[in-house]
Amino acid sequence: MINVQAIKERIESFPKSCGVYQMIGDKDKVLYVGKAKNLRSRLSDYLRFENLSERIKVMLSQVIKVETFLTKNEVEALLLEVRLIKSLKPPYNIVLKDGRSYPYITISKHDYPRIAQYRGKFKKGEFYYYGPFTSAAAVKQTILSLQKAFLLRVCSDRYFSSTKRPCLEYYMKHCSAPCVNKITKDDYCQSIKQAQNTLLGRNKKVEEQLLSAMDKYSNEQNYELAAVYRDRVAFLRQIQMQPMDFSFEKDADFFSIVREGDLACIGVLSFRNKDNYGSTPYFVENCSDHQNGEILSTLLVTLYNKVHTPPAQIFVPDSIVDKEIIEQALYDITQKPIKVLYAKDKKRRDLLKFVYDNAQHSLKKKLTDYKNNLEKLEELSKVFSLPNVPKRIEVYDNSHISGNQQVGVMIVAGQEGFLKSEYRKFNIKEEISGDDYKMMREVLTRRFSGNIKGIIPDFLLIDGGPGHVSIVQNVLEILNINVPFACMAKGSYRNAGNERFYMPTREEFTLENDSKAMLYLQLLRNEAHRFAITSHRKKRDKQFFVSPLSKITGVGNKRKNALMSHFGSLENISKASLAEIQNVARISKGLAEVILESLNDKK
Incomplete structure (x- = not known):
């Protein structure tokens, strides 16, 4: 039954603003967050039952109360809605998937700069940023091309400062090995400058410089060095000649939307500095009650809200809701004028058609993946006699070496596949000392009594044997959590295919090796094992490589990173002057003396 009393009782008190x-x-x-030009009118729409979808009717049956927040204008309402959805994650709002931050290419501000891929917040003063790209594959290919053309390093600063001989990249002619002085600092910086010019679209200028150097060394009969510049020119031309789907003269993003049922795919094609940076699909769930324009409006503000930098022009296929409000909202975010435009000429329509076709392909693939995963989940439901087909499965595993660097992990899977953003790792207390049962007890207790207690899975899979059954059962009973579970253990020879399963409600059993359920369960178990091993290694490496700088009072992460980035190694820091250390890390003379004394004592 639809519970609309919460709305009916207050309908007259809702403001018209x-x-x-x-x-x-x-x-x-919070089940749902929405914005409205007129709150009373919008909320009155929920009383017209015949116009509501089944999903909204289900939501209304759970509503107990409605709260409103007044804003000065529609722009403020839009921005507040986006912030609330992002922080509260209401289950009945449209959900953006695959909305990872755009990758950038970075060049570090180092004596011998490194080129790399980067995602996340900008680190002021540490890197030069180029992008954004909407395709990680495009970033990798561009970095590889620039490596070949300009022989740039991609290794970490720690490796660069500690190595004594060139790595494989040097012998593959991908790097000039500045780490062992195979190139002078001035020549390497010249290569970096040429790579930066290439990223800024100044290819012709760079090519002229390379051809001039090639001719110079050829005239001097230094044919080996002339050949190096010849190869650079060839690689640079290869970058220029890479087939592009289209070109566009200004920085712009093109959006197109394809829908089927409750799922929509929004394709984004980006151009920066006249270069095509590829297209990326974003998937939006729970959108059957929303028009295309409304979905695009929400996505635009969500995508560009304090994370991504929008171009001056954004093209959309059809008229969207309140275009001027979107433009004003983007201006409030970026303090730059952003135009939301319609494609009026053939070239822009062709670009939108390209985005549409790619989005359509991505949506079909996504729906196929959904179907395949659903079949696996249905099979799993039959094997374990579950009351419903599980929508959320959590898998648990532990990892340690002789009781050291103990870590427990949880991975999550569902109809969408692996939900990596919801993976969790748990650092285990050292006093447990490798007791797998106690480790599992701690992990499950923290999982179901912690911050994510409100999210209850439909099924638990535990990497363990019969001894784990009572542990899991005991934790769930104490915390009053009712979730079906099974423990999965390898057979007597610990080889895949002989797994045995244990549940509190039935006898030990096995499955056919090549059955769909068994293959899926092995996939889940292997992913949990991979994540546990990776987490354990990171914890171990972090412990083994604690810098002596971290132990000096007054030297935090920022100062430590500044010193290591500038000097490259602890040995170089220990040889530096007081004035150099003070200047780099912006610290007092007294602390600089403590740093030098500490490092030289250790040495």
Whole structure:
């Protein structure tokens, strides 16, 4: 039955001005966040049952109260809605998937700069940033091409400062090995400058410089060095001649949307500095009750809100809701004028058609993956006699070496596949000392009594044997959590295919080696094992490579990173002057003396 009393009782008290409203359910859980130009009118729409979808009717049956927030204008309402959705994650709002941050190419501000791929917040003063790219594959290919053309290093600063001989990249002619002085500092910096000019679209200028150097060394009969510059010119031309789907003269993003049922795919094609940076699909769930324009409006503000830098022009296929409000919202975010435009000429329409075709292909692939994963989940439901087909499966595993660097992990899977953003790792207390049962008890206790207690999975898979059954059962009973689970152990020879399963409600059993359920369970177990081993190694490496700088009072991460980035190694820092250390890390003379004394004592 639809519970609309919460709306009916307050309908006259709702203001007619613009703002944001929240549908709130049991235990004050926010079910939905929406914006409206007229709050009373918008909320009245929920009383017209015949116009509501089944999903909204289900939501209304859970609503206990409605709260409203008044805003000065529609732009404020839009920005507040986006912030609330991002922080509260209401289950009935449209959900953006695969919305990872755009990758950039970075060149470090180092004496011998490194080129690399980067995602995340900009680190002021540490890197030069180029991009954004919407395709990670495009970033990798561009970095590889620039490596070949200009022989740039990609190794970490730690490796660069500690190595005594060239690595494989040098022998593959991908790097000039500045780490062992195979190139002078001035020549390497010249190569870096040429790579930067290439990233800024100044290819012709760079090519002229390379041809001039090639001619110079050829005239001097230094044919070996002339051949190096000849190869650089060839690689540079290869970058220029890479087939592009289209070109566009200005910085711009093109959006197109394809829908099927409750799922939509929005394709984004980006151009920066006249270069095509590829296209990326974003998937939006729970959108059957929203028009295309409304979905695009929300996505645009979400995508560019304080994370991504929008271009001056954004092209969309059709008229979207309140275009001027979107432009104003983007201006408030970036303090730059952003135009949301329609494709009026053939070239722009062709670009949007290209984005549309790619989005359509991505949506079909996504739906196929959904179907295949659903079949696996249905099979798993039959094998373990689950009441429903599971939507969320959590798999647990532990890793340690002789009780050291102990870590427990949780991975999550569902109809979308592996939900890597929801993986968790748990650092285990050292006093447990490698007891797998106690480790599992701690992990499960922290999982179900911690911050994510409100999210209850449909099924648990534990990497363990019969001894783990009572541990898991005991933890769930104490915390009053009712979730079916199974423990999965390898057979007597610990080889894949002989796995045995243990549940509290049935006898030990096995599955056919090549059955769909067994292959899926092995996939889940292997992914949990991979994540556990990776987490364990990171913890071990972090412990083994603690810098002596970290132990000096007054030297935090920023100062430590500044010193290591500038000098390259602890040995170089220990040889530096007081004035150099003070200047680099911006510290007092007294602390600089302590740093030098500490490092030289250790040496």
